[in-house]
Amino acid sequence: MTVLAFFVFLIGFAVAAAGVIVPVLPGVPLAAVAALLAAWIMGFDRFGVTPLVYVGVLAVLSQLVDLAGTWLGSRFYGAGRAGVWGGIIGSFFGLFLFPPFGFLIGALVGAVVAEMLVGRRFDEAVRSGVGAFVGTLGGTVAKLIIMVVIGFVVFPIFYTISASFFPYADFTAIPARLLPSAPTLDNYARSFSESNLLLFLTNSLYSALVGTILRMTISIIGAYAFTFMEFRGKNILFILIVATMLLPPDALILENYSTIRALRLTDTYLGIISITLLAPTHLLMLRQYFKTVSREYREAAIIEGCSDTRFLAILLLPISKAVIITLAIHSFSTIFNDYLWPLLVTNRESMRTVQVGLTMLGFSENLDYGPQFAAITVLMTPILITFIALHNPIQDSVSTHFTGR
Numbered sequence: 001m002t003v004l005a006f007f008v009f010l011i012g013f014a015v016a017a018a019g020v021i022v023p024v025l026p027g028v029p030l031a032a033v034a035a036l037l038a039a040w041i042m043g044f045d046r047f048g049v050t051p052l053v054y055v056g057v058l059a060v061l062s063q064l065v066d067l068a069g070t071w072l073g074s075r076f077y078g079a080g081r082a083g084v085w086g087g088i089i090g091s092f093f094g095l096f097l098f099p100p101f102g103f104l105i106g107a108l109v110g111a112v113v114a115e116m117l118v119g120r121r122f123d124e125a126v127r128s129g130v131g132a133f134v135g136t137l138g139g140t141v142a143k144l145i146i147m148v149v150i151g152f153v154v155f156p157i158f159y160t161i162s163a164s165f166f167p168y169a170d171f172t173a174i175p176a177r178l179l180p181s182a183p184t185l186d187n188y189a190r191s192f193s194e195s196n197l198l199l200f201l202t203n204s205l206y207s208a209l210v211g212t213i214l215r216m217t218i219s220i221i222g223a224y225a226f227t228f229m230e231f232r233g234k235n236i237l238f239i240l241i242v243a244t245m246l247l248p249p250d251a252l253i254l255e256n257y258s259t260i261r262a263l264r265l266t267d268t269y270l271g272i273i274s275i276t277l278l279a280p281t282h283l284l285m286l287r288q289y290f291k292t293v294s295r296e297y298r299e300a301a302i303i304e305g306c307s308d309t310r311f312l313a314i315l316l317l318p319i320s321k322a323v324i325i326t327l328a329i330h331s332f333s334t335i336f337n338d339y340l341w342p343l344l345v346t347n348r349e350s351m352r353t354v355q356v357g358l359t360m361l362g363f364s365e366n367l368d369y370g371p372q373f374a375a376i377t378v379l380m381t382p383i384l385i386t387f388i389a390l391h392n393p394i395q396d397s398v399s400t401h402f403t404g405r
Contacts (some may be wrong), residue, residue, distance in 0.1 A: 006201075013184050017193075025140070026133075037396035040321070043079055044253070045052070045229045050353065053054060062101055063157055080171070081132075082114040082117065082118045083114050083115040083120075083125070083128035083129075084111075084132075085114065085134065086111045086112075086114025086115065087107040087108075087110050087111035087114075087128075087129070087131075087132030087135070088107075088110070089110050089114075089115075089131070090106035090108070090109050090110015090111065090113075090132070091104075091106045091107040091110065091250065092106070093106055093110075094106015094109070094110070096097065104133055107129075107135070108129040108132055109129065110129075110131070110132065111125070111128045111129040111131070111132035111133075112126055112128065112129035113125075114126045115128045115129070142371040147231040154214075157380070159178065159382075160373055160376050160377055161371035161372070162178060162180060162375040163180075163181055163185060163373040163378045164187055164188065164370065164374040165180040165183040165185070165187070166180045166187070166369075166370050166373070167180065167181065167182055167186075167370070168183050168368060168370060169367075171369055171370070174223065175217050185369035186370070187371050187374035188371075188374040188378070189373040190244075190370070190371045191371040191374040191378070193349050193371075194371065194372075195357070195375075195376070196349060196350075196352075196357060197354070197357065197375055199350065199352075199357075200352055200353060200357035201354045201355040201378065201382075202355070202357070203269075203272075203351060203353050203354070203381075204336050204350065204353040204354040204355065204382075205336070205382060206269060206389075207269055207272045207273050207335060207336075207342075207353060208332050208333075208335040208382075209332070210269065210273060211272075211276050211335040212328055212332045212333070212335060214273065214277050214332040215276055215277055215278075215279055215282065215335075216282070216324065216327065216328050216331060216390060217329050218277055218278060218279075219279055219282040219283050219286055219315070219327070219381045219385040220286060220312070221285075222241075222287075223282075223283055223286035223289075224290060224291055224308070224316070226238050226283070226287050227287050227290040227291055228290070228295065228298050229307075238287075238306065241278075241280050241283060242280050242283070242284055245280045245284075248281070251319070254298060254343070256274075256275050256341075257344050257345065260274060260345055265345070266345045266346070266347065267345070267347055267351045268347055268351070269277050269351075271345045271346075272342050272345060272351075272353065273327060273339060273342070276331070276334070276335050276338075278333065282327050282330075282331070285323065286320070286323065286324070286327070287329065289320055289323050290316065292314075292322070293316060293319070293335065297311075298311055301315070325390050329386055329390060332383070332386055333386075334384050336355075336382065336383065337355060337383075338353070338355065339355040339356060339359075342355065342356050343356050354375075354379055355379075358372070358375055358379065369394040
């Protein structure tokens with residue numbers, strides 16, 4: 001019976017996966033039915049309630065997105081209440097009468113028929129039907145995006161945080177658990193007490209912070225020079241710098257390592273952040289943003305006795321705050337999450353970053369994954385805090401820029 005339930009559950013998730021790849025298939029609702037059938041075969045007490053709740057929520061969410069798409073599209077094109085409900089009902093029946101694309105045709109026909117039944121003109125009814133068609137198609141695309149985001153972004157983060165509170169027995173439980181049976185903080189305590197996680201985290205934070213400051217400083221000064229100043233070979237030099245974006249990130253890693261080793265910068269913070277200091281992408285984006293500022297502003301400022309440094313600090317940086325903060329967050333997360341380069345240039349344990357040190361904790365040798373999940377959760381925290389802290393300044397700067405205040 002257990003094997004049969006497993007195959008039923010597996011078939012259900014195969015259908016759900018097909019529904020993500022081919023959005024017209026009602027994959028998630030069928031997966032919910034398969035999960036319920038598998039739980040009935042195996043026994044609800046052995047199968048567990050959590051998988052049923054998880055799949056059920058996804059099924060309801062997918063259907064709500066489909067219905068919301070049809071409703072919004074119909075209303076946007078001027079459909080009345082009859083057209084909206086006609087599109088929704090037609091979409092539902094069309095899926096079964098003319099699979100697999102009948103839900104689109106059904107939405108169109110249902111909205112047109114419903115509008116004509118309440119006395120609307122044919123052209124108005126057709127307009128409502130087009131709205132139902134577009135809305136249904138938009139809802140299908142939205143469902144695809146939501147399922148991909150949930151499957152590849154939200155669920156891994158959710159499970160990582162949840163597993164960080166698992167007791168040891170939960171990792172070998174059958175069926176697999178999504179939530180801890182008895183939440184515990186022992187994994188966090190062990191991840192710090194049985195390893196140098198705090199040291200690794202400090203190294204990563206220091207490298208990311210210093211590297212971001214230096215990287216953004218170089219990018220801002222370089223973008224300012226390429227935007228407002230004139231010097232021989234400026235365009236050629238800019239093209240050469242931007243052309244390095246075409247190189248694979250690891251194409252020069254051996255040459256860079258040989259250089260760092262020859263300069264005796266291994267096991268140093270400068271060695272860790274050295275290859276991140278020049279960022280052609282940041283330079284290009286800042287230059288293009290600075291070019292939206294009229295050169296007359298700088299010329300007027302220079303005539304009034306304002307230096308380039310003062311013009312950059314007082315005028316240019318404040319109006320460029322949104323793009324600068326966004327690039328700074330990207331730089332911080334890139335340097336903080338880098339693994340391969342710190343692995344090459346750090347030999348001493350005291351200089352390892354958290355990404356390198358995390359792979360050497362050794363907790364997984366006996367399937368004791370709890371401390372590793374706790375360490376990964378701690379690892380995500382600095383990026384999350386950085387984003388939350390800088391979200392409002394970015395939003396305020398963008399709002400100010402577009403409203404002209």
